[in-house]
Amino acid sequence: xxxxxxxxxxxxxxxxxxxxLTVLGICIAVLAFGLLRTVITTWYxxxxxxxxxxxxxxxxxxxxxxLPIAYQEKIRQVEGVKFVSHASWFGGIYIDEKNxxxxxxxxxxxYMEAYSEYYIPPEQKAALLRDRKGAVAGxxxxxxxxxxxxxxxxxKGTIYPGTWEFVLRAISRGTxxxxxxxxxxxxxxxxxxxLKKTAPARADxxxxxxxxxxxxxxxxxxxxxxxxxxxxxxAETLTETEKAFxxxxxxxxxxxxxxxxxxxxxxxxxxxxxxxxxxxxxARERRSEHATLKTLGFGGFRxxxxxxxxxxxxxxxxxxLGIALTFPVAQVFGKVMGQYxxxxxxxxxxxxxxxxxxxxxxxxxxxxxxxQAIRMPVAEGLRRIG
Amino acid sequence: xxDTDPIVQLRNVSKSYHRGNLVVPVLNNITxxxxxxxxxxxxxxxxxxxxxxxxxxxxxxxxDSGSVExxxxxxxxxxxxxxxxxxxxxxxxxxxxxNLMPVLTAYENVELPLTLTGISRRQRREHxxxxxxxxxxxxxxxxxxxQLSGGEQQRVAIARxxxxxxxxxxxxxxxxxxxxxxxxxxxxxxxxxxxxxxKTIIMVTHDPRAAKKAHVIRHLDKGVLDDTHPQDxx
Numbered sequence: 001x002x003x004x005x006x007x008x009x010x011x012x013x014x015x016x017x018x019x020x021l022t023v024l025g026i027c028i029a030v031l032a033f034g035l036l037r038t039v040i041t042t043w044y045x046x047x048x049x050x051x052x053x054x055x056x057x058x059x060x061x062x063x064x065x066x067l068p069i070a071y072q073e074k075i076r077q078v079e080g081v082k083f084v085s086h087a088s089w090f091g092g093i094y095i096d097e098k099n100x101x102x103x104x105x106x107x108x109x110x111y112m113e114a115y116s117e118y119y120i121p122p123e124q125k126a127a128l129l130r131d132r133k134g135a136v137a138g139x140x141x142x143x144x145x146x147x148x149x150x151x152x153x154x155x156k157g158t159i160y161p162g163t164w165e166f167v168l169r170a171i172s173r174g175t176x177x178x179x180x181x182x183x184x185x186x187x188x189x190x191x192x193x194x195l196k197k198t199a200p201a202r203a204d205x206x207x208x209x210x211x212x213x214x215x216x217x218x219x220x221x222x223x224x225x226x227x228x229x230x231x232x233x234x235a236e237t238l239t240e241t242e243k244a245f246x247x248x249x250x251x252x253x254x255x256x257x258x259x260x261x262x263x264x265x266x267x268x269x270x271x272x273x274x275x276x277x278x279x280x281x282x283a284r285e286r287r288s289e290h291a292t293l294k295t296l297g298f299g300g301f302r303x304x305x306x307x308x309x310x311x312x313x314x315x316x317x318x319x320x321l322g323i324a325l326t327f328p329v330a331q332v333f334g335k336v337m338g339q340y341x342x343x344x345x346x347x348x349x350x351x352x353x354x355x356x357x358x359x360x361x362x363x364x365x366x367x368x369x370x371x372q373a374i375r376m377p378v379a380e381g382l383r384r385i386g
Numbered sequence: 387x388x389d390t391d392p393i394v395q396l397r398n399v400s401k402s403y404h405r406g407n408l409v410v411p412v413l414n415n416i417t418x419x420x421x422x423x424x425x426x427x428x429x430x431x432x433x434x435x436x437x438x439x440x441x442x443x444x445x446x447x448x449x450d451s452g453s454v455e456x457x458x459x460x461x462x463x464x465x466x467x468x469x470x471x472x473x474x475x476x477x478x479x480x481x482x483x484x485n486l487m488p489v490l491t492a493y494e495n496v497e498l499p500l501t502l503t504g505i506s507r508r509q510r511r512e513h514x515x516x517x518x519x520x521x522x523x524x525x526x527x528x529x530x531x532x533q534l535s536g537g538e539q540q541r542v543a544i545a546r547x548x549x550x551x552x553x554x555x556x557x558x559x560x561x562x563x564x565x566x567x568x569x570x571x572x573x574x575x576x577x578x579x580x581x582x583x584x585k586t587i588i589m590v591t592h593d594p595r596a597a598k599k600a601h602v603i604r605h606l607d608k609g610v611l612d613d614t615h616p617q618d619x620x
Contacts, residue, residue, distance in 0.1 A: 014488075288485065292479075292487070293487075293498075294446075295473065296479070297470045299470050377447070378447070
């Protein structure tokens with residue numbers, strides 16, 4: 001077997017240019033596949049980061065419709081509810097439209113308690129709670145725009161017209177790897193008091209309630225009780241787990257995810273075609289050598305080992321290079337696309353997927369050439385009929 | 387087995403090839419014997435069936451009908467796997483174009499058939515060194531085929547053919563790709579294997595000078611042995 005391995009490895013690098021180009025092709029394909037999978041993973045990151053003890057209550061018609069703030073107290077009294085917070089999408093523009101980031105008007109005290117996976121230094125937390133115009137930004141967001149504590153940040157309202165000024169009082173840091181550190185939030189009271197003066201009809205409304213339950217096992221019952229309570233009211237509610245809420249949000253862009261998934265599968269098909277082409281060329285060129293080996297008494301298993309082995313060596317070399325490149329490229333990609341992807345991290349699952357896919361491609365690409373080499377009559381392989 | 391006992395016996399061997407719907411007969415009812423230790427040359431025009439006959443004797447092709455017995459064993463009834471094992475133990479091959487593995491050195495090429503035998507690495511080394519000494523190539527054992535001349539490559543192929551001490555040696559145009567001087571050296575070597583080591587040799591050739599080294603020359607024409615042709619028996 002050592003001889004077979006020796007032939008296998010030397011054969012692999014016999015045509016250095018062809019092997020090199022094939023390895024490069026696989027490397028690029030693995031890199032593209034890894035990045036596309038990371039985009040999908042990042043898209044679903046909110047789902048992974050969601051908590052089992054948080055429910056979201058929104059208007060049953062659509063997220064576009066708000067709920068009266070008066071519901072907060074009623075929900076708080078539902079059996080199984082620990083406390084209630086709320087959040088409203090603000091949708092302001094920072095300097096230019098291209099500077100997109102998520103902005104929420106929240107009730108800071110309860111919001112910070114509900115999202116305890118974000119850490120804010122105590123003195124900053126106190127300063128934020130004291131200042132009605134105070135705001136908190138995620139660490140990555142603050143770094144992106146060079147914001148420092150005390151900076152005045154001006155947003156141009158789109159949903160809530162006008163120019164809104166905030167003072168950055170706190171910078172939050174996620175304690176988990178998948179935490180979104182690009183969110184900007186501020187006092188809902190500041191928004192509401194302004195609305196009372198400028199657009200009273202829109203005041204005392206929130207986008208959604210965040211309901212923290214005492215026991216995650218009772219979440220379904222609590223959700224049912226909340227929705228039952230507002231049945232036949234002017235603003236009926238739909239309460240679901242945070243996971244379901246985020247999934248529902250993601251489903252709005254399902255078509256894009258489906259396209260990305262299809263492209264990632266197309267990339268696999270391309271790798272397969274590239275390796276299969278190389279292996280069939282290789283096997284065809286080595287017909288005479290395979291026939292000679294068979295003449296000398298080498299059986300089908302050893303011939304198969306040669307072809308499968310070469311295919312796997314080429315594929316795994318490309319895979320290793322592709323994986324090695326995925327990390328720095330993802331880092332650059334994450335920085336460039338930071339406003340769309342809060343956290344662009346290559347997961348272990350993606351690497352395993354790269355690895356397993358490459359092995360499958362290596363094996364599949366060798367099937368037909370091996371089958372042909374084993375079935376080839378020895379005399380035909382020697383190409384001489386006298 | 388005595389020198390006069392037949393080591394190769396062919397009985398009513400026929401073989402044809404299929405080209406689409408067309409059946410091309412290549413060998414037609416061939417019967418003959420080769421004695422142990424004999425050196426037989428098969429001659430004939432291109433397409434006469436001589437290489438096919440050699441392939442059938444060597445167990446790398448299958449008969450349509452008839453039997454091929456080597457050393458008393460009918461190889462036509464063997465499975466592909468059994469045939470592969472049988473070839474590894476009983477047949478040494480010398481090809482026109484040497485058929486060496488280009489990625490292996492001369493030493494590794496000669497060692498290749500021995501890797502199927504299960505003998506130790508030390509024993510393999512002894513056998514390979516002896517075989518390379520027989521063909522006078524000990525000094526080039528670490529060279530790759532691409533670094534050797536045609537004659538040297540054929541000598542490596544001969545060393546590979548004899549290293550397992552096979553029952554028969556089959557050679558298909560062993561001098562067909564060589565210049566005259568190299569061809570003479572190779573034929574002297576093959577002749578020496580027959581005379582000194584008593585190897586049974588069956589050789590296909592177009593070259594009358596090469597054929598003259600054989601004890602017996604048989605002619606094939608259109609798939610039948612041409613008995614009207616004067617047989618050269620030394």
